[in-house]
Each structure stands twice: as C-alpha cells, then as structure tokens.
Amino acid sequence: MPQDNLQAVVSQVRRDIVRMVHAVNSGHPGGSLGCVEYLVSLYFKHMNHQPKDFQMNGIDEDVFFLSNGHISPVIYSVLARVGYFKVSELATFRKLNSRLQGHPTTHEGLEGIRIASGSLGQGLSVAIGAATSKKLNKDNSIVYTLHGDGELQEGQIWEAVMYASAKKVDNLIAAVDVNEKQIDGSTDDVLAMGSIGAKFKAFDWEVIHVKDGNNLEAIDRAITDAKSKLGKGKPVCILLHTEMGNGVDFMMGTHKWHGVAPNDEQLLTALAQNEETLGDF
Amino acid sequence: MKKYSDTGSKDTRSGFGAGLEELGNTNDQVVALCADLTGSLKMNAFAEQHPDRFFQVGIAEANMMGIAAGLTIGGKIPFTGTFANFSTGRVYDQIRQSIAYSFKNVKICASHAGLTLGEDGATHQILEDLGLMKMLPHMVVINPCDFNQTKAATIAIADYNGPVYLRFGRPKVANFTDANATFKIGKGEILSEGSDVTIVATGHLVWEALQAAEKLDSLGIHAEVINMATVKPLDEKIILDSIQKTGCVVTAEEHNRFGGMGESVAQTIVTNNPVPQEFVAVDDSFGESGTPAQLMDKYELNADAIILATQKVIKRKI
Incomplete structure (x- = not known):
C-alpha cells in the first residue's frame, strides 16, 4: 500500500481508538495511539498474512504477538481495518459478551489473536516458541512481537532475551515501544532501565533504533532493515521511540492518558485532529 | 479380595x-x-x-x-x-x-x-x-x-x-498395574471390590490403599479401592456408584487436604449423596527433610493411616 494510503489508515485507527475507549469509559488510549504507525506498517505493508482465512497455526504466514495486551484498542482496530473481522465489531469493545475483551484473548475465537496477553512479560517467550515451531516446520516466515518499555521490568522478558540469542532464534523481530512512560510516571522515575539498546546488544541481539517511532517512512526503513538481518544467527530488536498519546495533542507528552478515557468534549477535540478516512465504525 | x-x-x-x-x-x-x-x-x-x-x-x-x-x-x-x-x-x-x-x-x-x-x-x-x-x-x-x-x-x-x-x-x-493397559483420561478404576467402605486414592497412595484393604479384609472389613488417577475431570459416577453400596468414603493422597483430590470427592458426594468422609492427606503443613518412608510415616500417608481413617469413617455411618 502506498505511503499516503497508510497515513489514511493511521488517521482512521486513531479515531477508532479514542472512540472505542470513550464509548465504555475505560481502556488504554495513550500507548495505543503511540503504536499506530508501527502496527499499520506491519499489517498493511510488511506482513505476509491471511486476514480472510485466519488459522491459529499460522503456517507459511507471518505472525504477530502483542505482549503489552493493554493496548488492545490499536490491535483490534488494525485487525478489523485489515480484514480479520468486521469493523462494526469494534463497537463491542470491553462490553459484556464481546470477543473484544479488555485485554486480547483467544478464548472467544477472535480472528487475528493467537495468545492471551495482559499480564505483562509473557509474549516474547510465546513468540520464541512460535518461531521455533516455524523452524521445525521448515516455514521461513517471520514472527513479530511488540512490547512496552515498562514491560521490560518483568524478569521473564530477560529469560526470553537470553534464550533467543543463545538458541539463535533468528526468525524473530521484537519491537519495544520506548515511550519512556508507565502508569506511575516516567520509566526513569519508576525504575530506570538505562540504555535498553545496550542491554539488548549485551545479550547479543541485533538492535535497530527508530528515532521517530511515529513516522511511517522511518518505520518502513527499520522493518526492511530488520528483515534483512534475519537468518543470520541473531534475533532482531527494533527500539521504537514513540510518543505516548501521539496524534491527540492533549494526550501527548504525559503518562496521564495511559489508562484513562476521554470525556465527550475531549473526544470531539481528538476526532477533530484525526480525519475520518475509511468510515467510522 | x-x-x-x-x-x-x-x-x-x-x-x-x-x-x-x-x-x-x-x-x-x-x-x-x-x-x-x-x-x-x-x-x-x-x-x-x-x-x-x-x-x-x-x-x-x-x-x-x-x-x-x-x-x-x-x-x-x-x-x-x-x-x-x-x-x-x-x-x-x-x-x-x-x-x-x-x-x-x-x-x-x-x-x-x-x-x-x-x-x-x-x-x-x-x-x-x-x-x-x-x-x-x-x-x-x-x-x-x-x-x-x-x-x-x-x-x-x-x-x-x-x-x-x-x-x-x-x-x-510398587509397580503393579497392567503394563498393557491403555490410560483413559477422566476414568477411575475399581482395583478391588468391597461393600463396607470406599477408598479413593491417587498417586503413590494407591498402593498403600491396596495394602490397607488387605489388612482390613483380614479384620472382616471389605473395602472397595478406587484408583483415581485423573483428579480433574473427576470420575463422579464411579464414586457415587460405590458409595451407594458402601455408605462412606476415605480419600488418600500425597497432598495438602486443602485443594486436593479428597476435596473434589467431598464436593461430589455432598452435592449428590452425602455420606461420611475421612481424609488421608497432609494437614495444612509444609514438609521437611527425611527419607520418603520416614516422611510418609510422620505425616500419616500410608496403609496404617488409611486403616485408622477407615475404622473412624465406618463408625460415623448412620
């Protein structure tokens, strides 16, 4: 898909996110908004996948795991917009009997979701398992993940980081949303992690920095670069320096909108900043 | 037997x-x-x-x-x-x-x-x-x-x-079950038939239950011994059919009495056909160092404990 068309998808996904969380007065808009460009680029351009014929086993297609499950609004919107399920189903987000649970789950059979996430730190291990399964199946497609930077405080992540390089899981691209914020404040204030890139490098990963993680062209270059590094004995990490709340001015640059929904007035402001390009749900 | x-x-x-x-x-x-x-x-x-x-x-x-x-x-x-x-x-x-x-x-x-x-x-x-x-x-x-x-x-x-x-x-x-048997998930097995008490055991306690049943037999008490290898889903039918005949049950397991197999059996009988039950299990305790035999003796997880529990539960029958 051409770049300007991707930008149109980005705008619509941002509208979906704020409308979803506003409708139920709950959910996590901040991190969702910050990861829109990355997920749109993956699902609409880079991934080889079958939205109309979802198979749990994902044989011979690229698969993606969302490890920081609280940013469910963005993955739900992207999955619906790319064709996994009807866009109208976005209106059921977080409601009783919905397949769009607060945090993603396979329990309700939602197409595009292959693992439950929400309790943080588990997705990288799962992705390593799926990547290993692909190797056993002689399947050359790619496994992608996304993690929050705050999530890196979970110990299991580092068990997985150590394993992936030791066992040469080189069909895996793990992205970290480095927005430097978590619920209680900045990551530096809560538990400073120093150089995340240096840490991944020390664990013998390939590390790619994206200085503007909300820029489609920069993301495109990074994913292309990451793909070129696969199959050479090392897992690849993309550090996406994003802005939490990106695209909605009053949500940007603060951790306040991590898990808070906009009110009616704030919703109108947010929507005015993001053009309706594909039709609201 | x-x-x-x-x-x-x-x-x-x-x-x-x-x-x-x-x-x-x-x-x-x-x-x-x-x-x-x-x-x-x-x-x-x-x-x-x-x-x-x-x-x-x-x-x-x-x-x-x-x-x-x-x-x-x-x-x-x-x-x-x-x-x-x-x-x-x-x-x-x-x-x-x-x-x-x-x-x-x-x-x-x-x-x-x-x-x-x-x-x-x-x-x-x-x-x-x-x-x-x-x-x-x-x-x-x-x-x-x-x-x-x-x-x-x-x-x-x-x-x-x-x-x-x-x-x-x-x-x-002890290795005593049939080497050619196929395992059926969710199915208990009656190892020994009896009419006075139902002993439901799992894991290492199954052999102990058989030893207990032999001694009880010599005392004139006929125990039905069920090997409950699947704890979940529990084979409720085999339990209910047996207690219909025996009117009481002893459960035996190498586990805390809270949360164990015995608790699942109790839930089954209390909602279907309440009869007295005694638990051979660890009494809400951590373990400690020792030989396996010493520990099973100290924590009362053996044939002798099953015999005592059986005698107790039979006295509680109405």
Missing part, C-alpha cells in the same frame, strides 16, 4: 521417561522442553534420540512455559519437564494466561511431587500443586500411581487436545 503384586519397584518419573521416549518414535509433533533437570525427569532418551525436538531452556521455568505455549502455534505438542514445585507455583501466571486461558495444547509434566522427594525438604516438596492446577479452567489434572500407569498416561495425553498437568514422583514404588 483381588490381590496385586509388585512386579519390581520403579519410580514413576521413569514411567514418564519411557512414555516420552515411545512418543518420540510414534508422534513427530511431540517436542520436549526441560529447565535443567533432564536427568531427574528421565528425559535423556528423548533428548538423545531427537535433539531437534528437545529444548534445553536452562533454569528459566517462566520462559519455558511461554515457549511451550508458542510451540503449539504451528501444531507442536510440547511436554515441559521440571519439578512439580517449579511446574506450578513458580509459573502459575504463565500457565494461567498463556496456556490455560489461551487453551494451548501443552503437557506440563511434573516430577518430585509431594513429600516423597525426601531429603531436599519443604522448598522442593510441593503439596499444593493439585489444587493450583485443578482450579484453572480447562486444565486436566492426572496423578498416576505407578511406573506402568505413568507411562500409559504420558502416551495418552499426547492424543488429547488441551492443557494437561501430569504429576509423578521420585521414589521407587
């Missing part, structure tokens, strides 16, 4: 190893993971024969559970191996979210369960694992009684689609 004889004592963990080795040669989707306890879990044969399907993950059990969940995506049937303590409590959230809630086809295989791990003491002797696992929706919980049954259960769970917790142990115990 029907008598059973020990065909040569073996450890149940070796039954798991033998079952896994057989699966390695019959089912190429089966893969195995171990957290630095390959020898203790008797997974060496599989690891040596199928190095491409064996994953040594190091001392990182949480990561192992996640990798196992991921391996199912692509059609693999992962068997994880570590001690029962590190297979459950240590990784409860990983199992809960990535395996049980996500309904992944992972077989969590846990050795050194209960007191009979012996001298290592309470840090390694989990007595809460059956409870932890049975509380998880979708989780099948199996605690076979001897080498033969553990081998058969290991083979059987590969054909079942869904998460399973398979619990076994370290010490050599």
Whole structure:
C-alpha cells in the first residue's frame, strides 16, 4: 500500500481508538495511539498474512504477538481495518459478551489473536516458541512481537532475551515501544532501565533504533532493515521511540492518558485532529 | 479380595521417561522442553534420540512455559519437564494466561511431587500443586500411581487436545498395574471390590490403599479401592456408584487436604449423596527433610493411616 494510503489508515485507527475507549469509559488510549504507525506498517505493508482465512497455526504466514495486551484498542482496530473481522465489531469493545475483551484473548475465537496477553512479560517467550515451531516446520516466515518499555521490568522478558540469542532464534523481530512512560510516571522515575539498546546488544541481539517511532517512512526503513538481518544467527530488536498519546495533542507528552478515557468534549477535540478516512465504525 | 503384586519397584518419573521416549518414535509433533533437570525427569532418551525436538531452556521455568505455549502455534505438542514445585507455583501466571486461558495444547509434566522427594525438604516438596492446577479452567489434572500407569498416561495425553498437568514422583514404588493397559483420561478404576467402605486414592497412595484393604479384609472389613488417577475431570459416577453400596468414603493422597483430590470427592458426594468422609492427606503443613518412608510415616500417608481413617469413617455411618 502506498505511503499516503497508510497515513489514511493511521488517521482512521486513531479515531477508532479514542472512540472505542470513550464509548465504555475505560481502556488504554495513550500507548495505543503511540503504536499506530508501527502496527499499520506491519499489517498493511510488511506482513505476509491471511486476514480472510485466519488459522491459529499460522503456517507459511507471518505472525504477530502483542505482549503489552493493554493496548488492545490499536490491535483490534488494525485487525478489523485489515480484514480479520468486521469493523462494526469494534463497537463491542470491553462490553459484556464481546470477543473484544479488555485485554486480547483467544478464548472467544477472535480472528487475528493467537495468545492471551495482559499480564505483562509473557509474549516474547510465546513468540520464541512460535518461531521455533516455524523452524521445525521448515516455514521461513517471520514472527513479530511488540512490547512496552515498562514491560521490560518483568524478569521473564530477560529469560526470553537470553534464550533467543543463545538458541539463535533468528526468525524473530521484537519491537519495544520506548515511550519512556508507565502508569506511575516516567520509566526513569519508576525504575530506570538505562540504555535498553545496550542491554539488548549485551545479550547479543541485533538492535535497530527508530528515532521517530511515529513516522511511517522511518518505520518502513527499520522493518526492511530488520528483515534483512534475519537468518543470520541473531534475533532482531527494533527500539521504537514513540510518543505516548501521539496524534491527540492533549494526550501527548504525559503518562496521564495511559489508562484513562476521554470525556465527550475531549473526544470531539481528538476526532477533530484525526480525519475520518475509511468510515467510522 | 483381588490381590496385586509388585512386579519390581520403579519410580514413576521413569514411567514418564519411557512414555516420552515411545512418543518420540510414534508422534513427530511431540517436542520436549526441560529447565535443567533432564536427568531427574528421565528425559535423556528423548533428548538423545531427537535433539531437534528437545529444548534445553536452562533454569528459566517462566520462559519455558511461554515457549511451550508458542510451540503449539504451528501444531507442536510440547511436554515441559521440571519439578512439580517449579511446574506450578513458580509459573502459575504463565500457565494461567498463556496456556490455560489461551487453551494451548501443552503437557506440563511434573516430577518430585509431594513429600516423597525426601531429603531436599519443604522448598522442593510441593503439596499444593493439585489444587493450583485443578482450579484453572480447562486444565486436566492426572496423578498416576505407578511406573506402568505413568507411562500409559504420558502416551495418552499426547492424543488429547488441551492443557494437561501430569504429576509423578521420585521414589521407587510398587509397580503393579497392567503394563498393557491403555490410560483413559477422566476414568477411575475399581482395583478391588468391597461393600463396607470406599477408598479413593491417587498417586503413590494407591498402593498403600491396596495394602490397607488387605489388612482390613483380614479384620472382616471389605473395602472397595478406587484408583483415581485423573483428579480433574473427576470420575463422579464411579464414586457415587460405590458409595451407594458402601455408605462412606476415605480419600488418600500425597497432598495438602486443602485443594486436593479428597476435596473434589467431598464436593461430589455432598452435592449428590452425602455420606461420611475421612481424609488421608497432609494437614495444612509444609514438609521437611527425611527419607520418603520416614516422611510418609510422620505425616500419616500410608496403609496404617488409611486403616485408622477407615475404622473412624465406618463408625460415623448412620
């Protein structure tokens, strides 16, 4: 898909996110908004996948795991917009009997979701398992993940980081949303992690920095670069320096909108900043 | 009563190893993971024969559970191996979210369960694992009684689609079940018929229940002994049919009385046909160091304890 068309998808996904969380007065808009460009680029351009014929086993297609499950609004919107399920189903987000649970789950059979996430730190291990399964199946497609930077405080992540390089899981691209914020404040204030890139490098990963993680062209270059590094004995990490709340001015640059929904007035402001390009749900 | 004889004592963990080795040669989707306890879990044969399907993950059990969940995506049937303590409590959230809630086809295989791990003491002797696992929706919980049954259960769970917790142990115990029997998930088995009391036992306590039944027989008390290898889903019919005849029940397990198999039996009878029940189980305690025999004696998990419980429960019959 051409770049300007991707930008149109980005705008619509941002509208979906704020409308979803506003409708139920709950959910996590901040991190969702910050990861829109990355997920749109993956699902609409880079991934080889079958939205109309979802198979749990994902044989011979690229698969993606969302490890920081609280940013469910963005993955739900992207999955619906790319064709996994009807866009109208976005209106059921977080409601009783919905397949769009607060945090993603396979329990309700939602197409595009292959693992439950929400309790943080588990997705990288799962992705390593799926990547290993692909190797056993002689399947050359790619496994992608996304993690929050705050999530890196979970110990299991580092068990997985150590394993992936030791066992040469080189069909895996793990992205970290480095927005430097978590619920209680900045990551530096809560538990400073120093150089995340240096840490991944020390664990013998390939590390790619994206200085503007909300820029489609920069993301495109990074994913292309990451793909070129696969199959050479090392897992690849993309550090996406994003802005939490990106695209909605009053949500940007603060951790306040991590898990808070906009009110009616704030919703109108947010929507005015993001053009309706594909039709609201 | 029907008598059973020990065909040569073996450890149940070796039954798991033998079952896994057989699966390695019959089912190429089966893969195995171990957290630095390959020898203790008797997974060496599989690891040596199928190095491409064996994953040594190091001392990182949480990561192992996640990798196992991921391996199912692509059609693999992962068997994880570590001690029962590190297979459950240590990784409860990983199992809960990535395996049980996500309904992944992972077989969590846990050795050194209960007191009979012996001298290592309470840090390694989990007595809460059956409870932890049975509380998880979708989780099948199996605690076979001897080498033969553990081998058969290991083979059987590969054909079942869904998460399973398979619990076994370290010490050599009597091997008395049929080596050619097929394991049926969710089915108890009457080992010995009787009309005075129903003894429902699981794991290492099944042999003790048979020993108790022999002594009780000589005292004129005829016990019906049920081997309840599957703790969840519980074979309610076999229990209810038996207590209809006997009017009382003793449960026996190497586990805390809270959360164990006995508690599940109690729930079954109290909601269907309330009869007196006595529990042979650890009384809300951690274990300690000692030989397996010393520990089973001190914590009253043997034939003598089952006999005492039987005499007590029969007196409570109306």
